[in-house]
């Protein structure tokens with residue numbers, strides 16, 4: 449019987465185990481090895497003593513990439529899916545919260561009146577964006593940064609005031625470093641295929657209307673019980689799979705029969721015909737050091753940024769003046785340490801009681817990560833100070849503070865990332881049946897991680 453060892457019980461490893469088990473069941477011997485005491489990796493939902501749902505990691509899944517929603521449905525979680533209560537949000541720019549123009553996420557103003565009225569952009573910036581369709585497409589087939597792409601097509605102001613805080617923020621990166629081809633390939637494709645983003649948006653067919661009575665899903669969805677519900681549902685499907693928690697894989701060596709031997713921190717060993725490494729790139733580098741030194745050095749070269757989520761609970765009476773919105777992201781030149789803030793209780797139903805607002809602040813970004821080193825009390829005070837300042841809360845106190853540090857958590861897809869992946873894959877060719885999957889490679893969002901886990905399962909079954 450084929451033996452498969454999956455290393456890493458985050459969403460990628462779990463998805464791989466689930467799809468492998470679903471397709472092959474008893475025909476494959478599957479072991480899932482996880483170094484920590486729990487499964488889920490970056491997915492970490494806390495239900496606090498007051499019954500609040502506090503996400504320490506991801507809080508939502510995008511639906512324009514189908515793999516998340518599809519897995520929710522397969523796992524019978526459909527009744528637990530929730531849409532956001534509102535989608536209105538702000539950008540902190542030039543000292544004030546400024547509304548993101550309605551329907552503007554694609555950087556093509558679909559609501560022209562709303563766009564023209566927006567105080568986020570100057571008249572010059574708006575006119576420059578409206579010229580986007582006349583900007584000749586680049587003839588360079590290579591990669592470029594998100595910042596360079598948006599500046600070239602939409603103007604420097606749209607890049608600085610919109611793309612940098614919103615899109616580079618997702619990756620905890622700087623817009624001038626992050627690869628457009630690896631992170632937002634659809635924009636590059638739009639330019640290549642239609643000449644401009646505007647032309648592409650105009651030619652895009654309207655999304656298919658849901659069948660009568662079918663449920664409509666927003667661009668982002670979550671689960672009533674928090675994202676941990678996804679982990680719990682996957683865990684329930686792991687029957688027949690050996691799951692080893694608190695077990696760290698340290699190295700892989702080759703066996704004479706062409707298979708592999710994996711050794712743990714306690715010296716325990718597993719043999720495998722196929723190995724899925726669903727661990728951070730730097731961990732996979734260390735595990736592969738002996739068996740694939742060239743691939744290992746390339747894995748080590750994938751940079752990571754550290755981030756942190758600070759969740760604050762305010763009495764609703766202190767924040768009664770806030771507009772009904774999901775929160776804001778912060779422009780790079782503002783004098784704050786945080787990069788964004790979600791008003792979680794306004795965004796998702798039942799995260800707290802009605803008399804409270806849960807505020808989720810994002811800290812850390814490539815080059816601004818020293819903040820994680822501070823003591824909890826200093827971090828809590830800083831977050832309250834910054835939130836009170838931006839939201840004009842005076843000296844309002846947070847009723848509770850939760851801090852989740854994520855050292856070396858966000859892989860950085862710098863310009864040239866896809867070429868470097870091709871080079872890495874070339875060097876891994878000599879190690880048949882070792883699969884590298886997860887956030888470090890082809891998408892950091894949950895749907896992309898699920899997709900990679902699923903594809904690894906399919907490749908193993910095909911091999």
Ligand SMILES: Cc1cc2nc3c(=O)[nH]c(=O)nc-3n(C[C@H](O)[C@H](O)[C@H](O)COP(=O)(O)OP(=O)(O)OC[C@H]3O[C@@H](n4cnc5c(N)ncnc54)[C@H](O)[C@@H]3O)c2cc1C
Nearest residue numbers: 456458459460483489490506507508697886887892893894
């Ligand atoms: C703060 C934050 C907010 C985010 N928000 C969103 C969001 O809202 N929506 C979204 O789609 N994405 C979001 N992301 C991104 C997304 O959550 C992650 O990219 C994704 O969960 C990573 O999954 P993974 O399985 O690839 O890696 P991980 O979750 O890192 O899992 C890797 C696992 O491997 C284990 N491991 C490590 N070394 C070893 C070893 N030697 N042996 C055995 N096991 C080992 C680890 O303990 C871990 O459990 C967010 C990320 C962060 C950090």
